[in-house]
Amino acid sequence: MTSINKDARRAGLLYLAFVITCIFAGVVRSNLIVLGDASKTADLLENSMWLLRISFIVDLVSAVLFLLAAWALYVLLKPVHKDLALLFLLLNVAGVAVQCLSLLCLFAPMLINGSADFQKAFQPNQLDALNLLFLNLHKSGFVIAQIFYGTWLLPLGYLVYKSGFLPKWLGILLIADFFGVMIWFFQFFLLPGYDIITYPGLAISFIAEFSLSLWLLIKGVKTIP
Template identity: 30%
Template sequence: MHALIRTARTTGLLYLGLAVTGALGFLLIRPRLFTVDDPGATLAHLVEHESLARAGVALELLIVVTQALAAAWFYRLFRNAEPLAAGGIAAFGLVNAVAILASAALLATAVQVGLNPVGDAAAAVQVLYLVSGNLWGVGALFFGLWLIPMGSCVLRSGWMPRPLGWILVGGGIAYLLGAFVRYLVPDSSGIADALALPATVGEFWMVGYLLVRGVRRHALDQAPSNEPTAAPAAS
């Protein structure tokens, strides 16, 4: 297998890991623990489901790991074709990973406060979950920003379908707008969710393409001569 194909498929696996851990942690576990308007319920859920709360912290850490590694591997994949845009993917992805790292620390603190109360534990836990959620909200800026150079790499390299590149660019812009809409327009979660749809489509298309196809055949001919390759299979 050509080294570029191996890099593409490793990138796809890491991106898939990011999607799975994000869905499990933020979309599945968090809503079972956090009640927006009831601090007492949040504290009760956390104490009653301690193992689930700890799993939520672990999943946030896995999000950080997969995001950081995916950012590095996207850079490795596109660095020779589009070095500036590839650097943008890496930089924006790493900043988003740092935001989620801070969120994980807040969730870990919420578990500690809930199990070993200090002062008004319900209020403290609620604030920690609120700040964690807002770190996800503002971190969406950098998640949108990392999709734009990703789409640019697709368009300028020609290694993947051009519609995929345009969806990633458009999805990244829409994701950025959604981050502002969520804070500027109260009760606008439906609009923000709709703006995130193109990004979701582009992400899953990218994951699938990386895992199944890797890159187009002509990309292998463009790979630099010093790119390590595996020995060709016997015919």
């Protein structure tokens, strides 16, 4: 196996691991949080706080995997255009930093529910509202990270398209993914309640990122004469 194919398969493995862990954490968390209903969320958390802890740890692992995947893609694509490869790596680093900061809000309910001082200082309904506030802040922080995660797809998609050793359609998918993520970002902050307009873009994101990871892992890259 050539060196470039080793780089490609390493990038594909890391990216696929990121996608799987990110989805797993999101699915676990979605069964514990009812945004807009503090009481129901409190009941779910009281019975399954350990699942929230698992989601928190998996999210941290996912962020590290994404950063490593970006580094592996940088190694693979820097011969195409070093400056643009560095740009998408830096955008990824910024997104990971924002995401990890938002995870502190996800950890807050664990501190609140496990602290006798909080239990004494607040009424149960106040604690429920406080927990939901932090969970909402976590979601908002994660969406803020998407402006970096979305923007990194432009130089990444362009380099994949221009590489000559990866299919051009993968590059086009990644660029389309950029628009899908940006629609999600602006919808969340400007048009709350209109989630339906983000569904096509999120579907494209799923297809694009799974396609990239699987192609790199299974097919690798073609050798340029």
